Amino acid sequence: MTMETSQVMPFEEIDRSAVAQVGGKNASLGEMVRHLGEQGVAIPPGFATTSDAYWQFVEHNDLRQPVIDALGSMKAGEATLPETGILLRRLFLQGDWPDETAQAIRDAYARLCKRIGRNDADVAVRSSATAEDLPDASFAGQQETFLNIRGDKALLDACRQCFASLFTDRAISYRETKNFDHLQVALSVGVQAMVRSDIGGSGVMFTIDPETGFDKVAVIDAAWGLGETVVQGTVEPDEYQVFKPLLAKDNLEPIIEKRRGGKELKMVYALDSVKSTRTVPTSRAEREAFVLTDAEILQLGRWACVIEKHYGCPMDIEWARDGETGELFIVQARPETVQSRKGAGEFLSYSLKNKGEKLVTGLSIGDAAVTGKVCILDSARDIGRFIDGAVLVTENTDPDWVPIMKRAAAIVTNHGGRTSHAAIISRELGLPAVVGTGNASAVLQEGQEVTVSCAEGDKGFVYDGFAEVVTDSIDPSALPQTRTKIMLNLANPAAALRWWRLPADGVGLARMEFVVGNHIKVHPMALVNYDRLEDTSAKREIDELTRGYEDKTDYFVDQLALGLARIAAALHPRPVIIRMSDFKTNEYANLIGGTQFEPHEENPMLGFRGASRYYSPRYREGFALECRAIKRLREKMGFTNVVVMIPFCRSTSEADKVLEVLADNGLRRGDNDLEVYVMCEVPSNVILAADFAERFDGFSIGSNDLTQLTLGVDRDSDELADLFNEQDKAVKWMISHVISAAHEAGTKVGLCGQGPSDHPEFAAFLVECGIDSISVTPDSFIRVKEKVFEAEKKHYRQSQ
Template identity: 45%
Template sequence: YEEVLEGTRAIRRRLAEGVRLEEITHENRVFEEGDVLVTEMTTPDWEPLMKQASLIVTRKGGRTSHAAIIAREFGIPAIVGCSEAMDLENLATVTGSCAEGDTGFIYSGNHPFEIEEIEVDSNVKLNTKIKLNVGFPTKSLADSQLPVDGVGLARIEFVLSAEVGIHPLAFVHHQELVQYLETNEVGPGLQPYVEALEITDESVIQSAVEAVERRACSYEDKRGLFIDKLREGVGLICAAFHPRPVLVRLSDFKSNEYRELLGGRIFEPNEENPMIAWRGASRYLDGNFKPAFEMELEAMASVRHDFGLDNLQLMVPFCRSPEEGEAVKNLLNEHNVGPDSKVPLFVMVELPSNVIDAENFIEKMELYGGSIGSNDLVQTIYAVSRDDLEGYQHPVDARSPAVKSMIRDAVRKFTQAGLEIGICGQAPSDYPDEFPEFLIDCGISSISVTPDTVMAVRISIAKAEANSNS
């Protein structure tokens, strides 16, 4: 990816010098809008490039990998987990097809296609609410026109990677990083990162410092840029869907994803299995990361109280125990975005403990509801990596018996407590013909899906509700 960035910068320099684009050969243009992106796998720093692609092909990954999620968000065809992806001829013309079942196909050359239009009566009243999974604020105005009941999952991470691109702690410790570069002295805030600073190339630190200074040049307190970008992004989503509820999941980057942001290698550990390590609620309470999370809460408080967007709801991801959840709730209350401030609080039900001990989570966190994250629930129930689910000899997914049993129990426990319980994982989007029927049989309150599958899921829900009433 660094080679791609360097190549792109070189082209921009040539264009600035007066060279016309037509004079640069296709082989040297690196990547243009409409090209096919072929790579091992993607991480958040790839997103600007991914948005330009007409097709994304990765050698690694599954339905819930980063490449698959981003592609669905932008309506870009993607074929993931393609073992021979890197064998594709560079600069060749290909046609990708994601319309032939679970298996994607790549054809040589340009192939014709047909468009089938299906009429859906969106005026039919449904008992089950349909909501959207959204990420990029700039798409929210268009997405809000769909016949949905709100947002069941707004991902903060997309704002952090696309609009900020710098590790939050680089804003918090900006002055100390400047001091370190000038004097080689480590200030008190950087003490936990002494070892990382010693092994990190000075140019990497310099790049992070310069990026903060360049992007936040008009801010005396550099933290202000981070807070503004976050509150503007979340505020736009809430405004677009108002008065319909918008459930914002608090940040859930893993350490490997944070490391890809500018300055990330200074502040992040190199974990063997980041999917089940330092993420979600455990980060918010950690003394080293807490200052970054408090910027996030300041942005959320501004959305609710300064912008007056009372449809904001917050969700705590990857919360391992009721006690951890209670501590996060208290922190939210301190920043006026918790239950005490009438901001509805949800927990993401994605760990077995969230289901088994649901009653204690509900009590200690003063929950308004829960939202099932089927992607991580599969991972934590079966001890598999969600990035390579298709790589196992006996693959499992959200339709597997243990996962469905957990989902049914979660719906029962939250419903008995009189709380809302929805699902925001990929299962209903991936299996729109079969999974919504199971969820309705469980008694789920809402189903949140990607924009491209809303109509298919709506048809499935209408059919399932009709069958249950007959």
């Protein structure tokens, strides 16, 4: 090996076995260039300096002993960490390049310029420590990166600064924590052709959900300009999620999340000679637009699958889009170091009691909830003010904050997304964090007692005061098998992916109206009739929510499909039963623009609800939007595990009308294996069970409404609470009868409700009746599973 090649290697000659020579980052780049280019993954060309080049620099400048002495003084308490870092960095920055090393770097740069056809080409100069990206250490942001570097002199200066960054305060502290020998770690520098993302976009992609560990999604963050703003957490990026199992089919578009971030800033090339980059505000058009098109999201998702398959483990990937050519590139990839180390065994479920006022909202990192006192810091230099176990509140974090973060109970930041520094380090430290709140440091007060909750889905909250934090230990692998299928009731798309490890048999009830009420917020008929809307304030709210949609109804369809897709993905390919909207008229009226389209009813519980709405001129066009969302979910996204369920269907003639309307909207029972279920919650459903079974593929017993209508008791009446009893003899007769009639007709039947969880004897009764499935809330899944197992064991033992 020549002196040049021993100190500089092109990416094409590197693979992942070269970590000792070029560090994890550069070894990974070489691995992808050598093996994944032929599979369509685009990686910008470049080269890496080797560990030999680093040690040559150290020996040429006689740095080894000064490093030993400085670190020894720090450990002996004779010098502080900041003093030690300043001294060591100065030694490296004052060092001279060995002639042969400098020439090897110049020659490699000249070849790169020739290859890409540009003199003094702009390059990215990235640090790659030879101990980084190991399974138990992410080294996230420990060393420096320099962008838009041009010319020999600037390149050599940037490489020297990378060497010096091996001894930043945060890097020294991190190696001390991880027990790495400082003089066993070398620094390789990766020099890579710049992607002109300064006039395009860039971001980070995980091949696993970094919050829940759900391994069937790729999560993509995106912002305008160079990617440092996303990594550093200085912007709230767009977030996209792609369902990986369906990406192999080119005709499908399984994007299950598209969330527009604030993206207030972007990093671009600097025009002066002093700095290579600068951060500037984005335009209003940029803030309101998505960075990526659907086609680009899908392409990145497919690359994520290729990269993950090649490495055989979940990956943390950086990508960039060239603003000149529109091309996408992968610029870094490393193993994901948090969720991938968690087993599928026992995990904790957190819930809150006695919550105080909700103070701030952001993105949740992790799934825990903690209490603590607020400590607001503007700078990592204020470490002396921090009290162990406090809730750290700040603008955003970078690697300098790690020594403080390790001592915190939770992290709350004004800025940043799921792939920001605060998010990555919080996960590694096992801390709950709420990032991108926008205003936490202004709203919260120093010393204030608060509860930080990441246990309520992908939104995190900070509540006033100390709530009661309840933890349940869950070990799914220890649960017994049951003949009766135990399914989940899910409504909140934000929380759906939390429960993927539960061995549930599917989703027995997904409430569409929750998605409409909490995520869409607008009455569908107000969108259909937007031009005739009389409420001007409602119009303004709709305009704000539907920005970017030329047709207002597309907003409803898109958002409903996306919300339901997350629920459909959570337990795919197991069945997910989605109940079409079942608001009462007073609830519909509370939606934005809703009062104009809803009649006033004295008893909405027994009024214009469920099936009767779907074929009515009052709502038929709104129901068509619901159908469009389901059709998109099944046919465009590919979630054919979705089952449609019709609520509150009073008669067989009404059933026929609803099935006809479904077919008119492209949802014909049996086509593309579509199943249509009906809720059994009206006595007529029981009395005419055989007739309903001819029209539907399954029944789901809604025990609350069935009890209400069987006993004539308003389920919401305080005065009659003692009379409302799901285990009343008459109600149990109804349930037993419909199960028997359904089975005689060859139709499946389940029950969705809390009864089996709260009352073991009710679970035993359902087992004795031979019910096919029971659907419960996730927090009661384990209790119900165990109760049903005991009931089955007893019942089948007695029947033998």
